[in-house]
Amino acid sequence: MLLTMCAMAHSLHANAAHAQSSNEDTSSEDTQVTLAPTEIIVTAERLPDTPAAPAYGTVVLEREAITNTGSGRLEDALSSVAGFQQFRRSDSRSSNPSAQGATLRALGGNASSRAQVLLDGVPLSDPFFGYIPFNAAPPETLGRIRVTRGGGAGPFGAGALAGTIELESAGQDALTPLAASALVNDRGETELFASAAPGIGSGYAVVAARWDRGKGFFTAPDTQRVPASARAQYESWNLSGRLVQPLGSDLTLHLRGAAWDDQRTLRFDGADSSSEGRDASIRLVGTGAWQFEAVGYGQWRNFTNVVISSSRFTRVLDQKDTPSTGLGGKLEVRPPVGADHALRVGVDYRRSQGDLSEDRYSAFSGNLTGRRFAGGRNGNLGLFVEDDWTIGRLVLTGGVRFDRYTIADGYFREEDAGGTLLTDDRFATRKGWETSWRAGVMYDASAQLRLRAATYRGLRLPTLNELYRPFVVFPVVTNANAALENERLEGFEIGADWQAAPGIAFSLTAFDNRVEGAIANVTLAPNVRQRRNLDAIEARGIEAGAKVERGAFRLDASAAYTDAKVQGSGFAAPLDGNRPPQVPQFAASATIAWVPGADTRLALTLRHVGKQFEDDQQSDVLPAATTLDAFAQVPLGAGFSVVARGENLLDEDIVTRNQGGSVDLGVPRTVWIGLRYGF
Template identity: 65%
Template sequence: MSQSRHSETRGCAVIRSPIFASTVSLAAVLATPAAAQESDDEPIIVVTGQGLAETPAAPAYDVQVIERETLVSTSSGRIEDALAAVPGFQQFRRSDSRSANPSAQGATLRALGGNATSRALVLLDGVPMADPFFGFIPFSALAPERLAAIRVTRGGGSGPFGAGALAGTIELQSAGIDTLGTLDAQLLANDRGETEASASVASRLGAGFGVISGRWDRGKGFFTTPVGDRVPATARAAFDGYSLQVRGVAPLTETIELQARGLIFEDERTLRFEGADSRIEGQDASLRMIGRGAWEFDVLGYVQARNFANRVISSTRFVPVLDQRNTPSTGIGGKIEVRPPTGERNVLRLGLDYRRSDGELFETAISAFSGQVSARRNAGGTNTDLGLFVENDLTLGSLTLTGGARLDRYTIRNGFFTERDAAGAIQIDDRFADRAGWETSFRAGALYRLGDGASLRAAAYTGLRLPTLNELYRPFVVFPVVTQANAALENERLEGFEVGVDFAPSDRIALGLTAFDNRVKDAVANVTIAENLRQRRNIDAVRARGIEANAKLSLGEVSFDGGLAYTDAEARGSGAAAALDGNRPAQTPRWVAGATLAWRSAQDWLLSATLRHVGAQFEDDLETDILPAATTLGAFAQVPLADGISLILRGENLTDETIVTRDQGGSIDLGVPRTVWAGVRLGF
């Protein structure tokens, strides 16, 4: 397994500067001259822009690191394409963030999917990125060129990461000034005339640094509807989205670092028919303080404002039938972690984290025949989670042991659903009872180093995920199927264990193999209760057992990076869900595999080809409609033209494989066809 312990100085700025007192304000830090006077006895202040270093026992869990070179050399330039290099990663559907409905873009690992909500916890610089209302990930706002690396922990339960890490944790780490350089920009266009433009500008500010980065993607898109099913109202999957991020890092003392980040984004898409438009937008802000002294600490606070809008078009009359015009939501939270000095061979982690998700839906139902309003609906609520955690790592020679416990206090409250007719008269006015409770989670692992780069590991864990506001209160339609919400949903609980072996005799070879058994109890699934009618319900369990394998080889200028996951997953259901007992969860492939072969020269030439295979999946819980297996070929080329200037060529799905992303009763959507990109990259 490719595992990496990142140095605290990755992407750092190392500058000699006077000692900053702990009371120095951020403004004073940013005003410090970049060329501070040097002397032999002045300390070196190291600004990393990262969180605390991972603990010695982190490799006891199934960890894979995606390095920056992989992030910026995918065939599509999308973050979800880079994550697909991790066997076991999947979204609810195969569509990417240009052609999917955003509300369906949940992230999961270990084939523990089955609905559109994320079962993996996605963090950007420690901040959860899931939408507070829906639980989807705004992949289009997460530009891979802004990142230094991504660390993926498959399984592992919640631990100190926070509730929501049911299937694992995906940690995105922003790049610092030494990684980005002063200017990094690129502009590309494809054979359909679509464009991708991005740029970042970085500057040293005193002993710290600041970065401003932006990205804009737009295009007419491709037809997701098969040729034989197109009608005059059929539209391309047009997209137009931007994101802008501002980030600053500054030292407060020799060992204390302040990090601030702001992110705004908006993304508009059209799916299937003219007028079937969706839009997501968000504004995030976070402030983080990292202490790397004798008492290490990580203090983080954030606020998120998000919105979602979606218009549904009738697939028979091709007129609007539902206008989900406004879904404002807010996420507020933070984390405090402390690592007391407990000796060189021991690492103790103590802390708490908190997240509040608040939001509501405003939508209008429209008659397909008269075009008049038939109903107006309003729904929403508030979820909170306060977690306390403790974890300890102990190294005894070649053996490292780790164990931790977590206690969560959750609330589900203020839930409501209201429906009015066209005249404003109330037809439904449901107020749901508040709920609260305590949940405990545990995880433990062991790592034994055999020598010569070989090691054995084992881990067991439990985890927790609260149902989202979307699952609790918002019904939806994907013609011809109606899916009802369910305010009585219980929390999902994970129980799992895994064993693995890693072999890395040098920095040129890294091999890993993991066998796992995970079970999600009370899993939330879209359960068929009548023809073309489903409801979100807790089924008995979803169980996934399988193997994950990774291999990285480097032979001079040539490298190979491959991975494979085989998962035997099945649902356990009784009562109303008895019909799906023993079935594979919806959208869950049995086999996933990928391999990248690359050549990089000393002159910064880079040529790579990526082959990926996704096995057959069922569209629904009853295994009625099947999505055939798909094998795709992607390519990337970087050709230096001059100092700091390169030609970039990319190819997506070069064999033009037919990728079926949705099949509900013969209503089919397709994924990206063959697409070729060309452009230039500047880096200084």
Template identity: 65%
Template sequence: MVISRKLQPVGILVLAMAQPAFAQEGDPVIVVTGEGLDETPALPAYDSQTIDREQLLSVPSGRIEDALSSVAGFQQFRRSDSRSANASAQGVTLRALGGNATSRALVLLDGVPMSDPFFGYIPFSALAPERMAQVRVTRGGGSGPFGAGALAGTIELTSAGIEDLAGVAGHALVNDRGESEASASVGTRLGSGFAVVSARWDRGEGFFTTPEADRVPQSARAAFDGWSAQLRGVAPLSEDIELQVRGLAFRDERTLRFEGADSSIEGQDASLRLVGRGEWAFDALAYVQARNFTNVVVSSTRFVSVLDQRNTPATGLGGKFELRPPVGEDHVLRLGVDYRRADGELFETAISAFSGQVTARRHAGGANTDLGLFVEDDWSLLGALTLTAGARLDRWTIRDGFYSERDADGLPVVAETYPDRTGWKGSFRGGLLYRASDALALRAAAYTGLRLPTLNELYRPFVVFPVVTQANSALQNETLEGFEAGIELSPARQVTLSLTGFDNRVKDAIANVTIGTNLRQRQNIDAIHARGVEAGLKAEFGRLGLNASVAWTDAEAQGSGFAAALDCNRPAQTPRFLAGATLSYRPSEDWLFSATLRHVGAQFEDDLETDILPSATTFDAYAQIPLGRQVALVLRGENLTDETIVTRNQGGSIDLGVPRTLWAGLKLGL
């Protein structure tokens, strides 16, 4: 049989899935999981929390970012979700180590970094909760695979396997504003492997983010229209080696504040992964990503377009290889290498608010790379004590940076190229876990970390009218130093309490620093220092379940020079207090009722603490009521008390978050 070179990977996958057709009687049964290697024994030494599939499926908003909000310390740059936020502002962080819109936490989907190669935001609208088996959040710097992005922690999303997605499943809901949410998946076993195809479509006119008293005829609802589709196949190549293939495509269009203020994101991702679970266990991964972003800025005084960010193509590619050689039952040794490359450019047009004529055409971009070598060893002693230590060495480059600007006639105004930069940086982490008894575990850890500035921070200025934020091609890498200690108690069966104290410091933190009236610039400030306490409670009492978390963080920015004015101020967009609790009741396997109470403390809009976002407490609910075999009625409620959620406040110009929203629909496949 001859297979085209372009189709060889698909042919290999199909043949591998069909392997049992040629198997002989008595051959061993091959079981594939679609997951990576098992977690290491020392993972609990670091402050980690898992969100299971039931929690993901019962989020009242249906959004993955709201599911993540159940984790103490999780935070987006702004309070808006992925229906009513500009996507470029959807960076994520942990432990109040924020201050700008770029992600300081590493988000992985099946081992692949998901941050946008140019901006660093996370495309949350493409990460449908119903596709996930679980999410694991580990706070604190990481030195393992892709650890150069795990400054504040790591968020690992694992796709659901055939056990959860066999057959046909899906849901369709509509809310009281006429917005809709629909998803469907088809999963089938193919020999010893499986394939799953899934898609989701969300659309609606949205709500007014502008307060009623401030609306003008040009004010617009936060309309959204987004879809995503994923194809995933898993097949055995041998008794202990499996091949995993995943493709993801998405597009999301949004309108914010004014008619014509439209933005869009789109992407196409593909990854190939080999996982070996034999004596010499290994995990080999390769991926490629194509992304784009567009955005139109509308004047808040004349209500016409003043900036058209018409094209921001970016490419991400990379991979990793991790090997776990057999070194004895007491040790789990990890050796590996990973590589990431992000390149992109922006094309934008500035337009006069008075004449409507083009005033400037700008073009900028560059490329960042990171090559990392890592080693980590977990050593189990007497079954009660586990020690872990890891190191990572990164070879980073910032290169090919440029910025050019031409006037309306096409004549050059600015033409700058920036010198390439490169260097080596080591990072480390270590910890211990002591299980004193079945009811008590103690842990402690210390770590360092690294994050390169994104292409967006280096080369792209932006406007949130009337504030202009300048880029800065001279930005230095951020580094983290931190330590923590914690205790985990299990006073009764199915009851777990955790408490963690931490002290994290990001040196050379990148912040949007005010340098003039309505003018900011991205700059490295001396540090962001965050100290705090995180607590969690997970309990099951028969058919009742409780999941609660709270985080209190004392964070401050430390600055000098131009940034001296923000010294000792709280970093922008970082609340001091976060808390949430979900109470669930499952009368039987197919029934489910849950209610979530969440509180976000007050936070400042800017680095100078001039504009405040008041605290907000929201109440959400979810109900699943079976109507027959494999069919259920789903009822969801967001912000049922209709709390006013201020998501932006720039000099009194305010945006609001989601108001009370009621959803109803059907779910197929329970």
């Protein structure tokens, strides 16, 4: 697949040499100019945004907002976007990795991601579980994040049910030749980062490393701690390298490799989890008359998890091995069809394969009682076409996508402690075609006011985890379901963007999204759940944003109010009208900053998340929580700055799990201090 895509890309580049120059402009933020002896070489970081990109409720986070948060975590930066949500409120230091699903617009309900997260055009989600390994993308290495809410129909649109989150690595213009930071907090936990970005020929390379380590905090409240209670200790590292090299005046090669590992302990001694990854990708960006982007990638991941009984505090389950592989690629071409049109035509492919091996133990004797094995393969081939048509101050956009999906090689096998086969299920292969689309209109009513509207249909395949892997949050067992159908979203939105004055902007979007066949963990008995397709989840709401830049003062605020309800009949009839689990009705974030110089920043972030329900029965409540974070950077000279950060300075009790009154808490008040160089 990769060789074919590279051959096609080089063929397109050869043809472009004889084509007429494109009239389409490429913004200076998308290119890095390097002087060569006889010509100017343009290093393209990515293809330029299309004219209608803002028509779909797009929010862009720049590097300053990504790297200057109170926690230093990527998910913290994303939480400033109205509608962004993880399955649980805890971050990637104190949650189980498999619970780190990312979604938008209150379209949650389980831990899988309903938003497509891309890193330099490559899907970041775990091939088996669908969760997002946030530690695989250190914020210091990123230059921009673009969040597009609403169903996606373009590249890799089969996973963009609720929207797309595009992470873009920082280019050479945003990086210094050497950068480093070292911080320590009031619990003695440490965070180290270093990067180098040397020029190589006409291009450059970036090598970056991050290491986080901490003893963590007790997630159990004082009144619920037992001798077996443990701190949420963690240790993670990430090492990545990128090479960006021009192959001519309008062709750039991007090579990327990364390795990372993440170890955590949750709630009890021995309740250890791990996740690791080895990723590689190649990308060709052509900016000639025939613009194109060709991407090929491979992902090798694994996950382990030990479940401890919450009554006897002994091991009851050891999910000892979950290897998975993700392979795929994309070829997108933008033919020169005239200055009034931006046409995109392409194909993409993703193949996910994984297996589970786990051992079950008696909570009373500690003896092995059985083994389970499960796994399968999902594949998706997508063909897409989109066009933006500019007519004066009006932009029309529309696109359609055809997906050929395959759910194959599914199995579930169970043995007793002696190796006697108890269950040996093989599930039939399923194949089919799905169609998704989106269309929008954008009108510049004046130099200050933009009106927009969009409608769309999105798609998400069930993950291998949802199809085949049961899991335990002791004592509740959630069973898999190999008969799960695809999720389909249909929705529309209308919005306005108003530039009230220089440096003052507001946005408002109203939306109505409906996910048919939404996959949820449905309660069948007090301690038994199963993944099932609901009739639908309907989410109607309003998203608002405000940005103010007046001299050194800056304000960035967002809020989302969503009325989300389950629509259920038959087995799901008792759930009809309930709010989906883990979904708040209201969430808001506001950051006030004072930036008197390029290297000085003082900021406070106030964030509120409304009441949520732990389960589909709405029996266990996660109370509303309001937190205050802080960030400060002051230069010392010679490239050094002192940095101070504060998390949850009000020391709010953030309830992240509530199971019949047994609760877990999120991060308490935490203060960091350290040094930065080259930022």
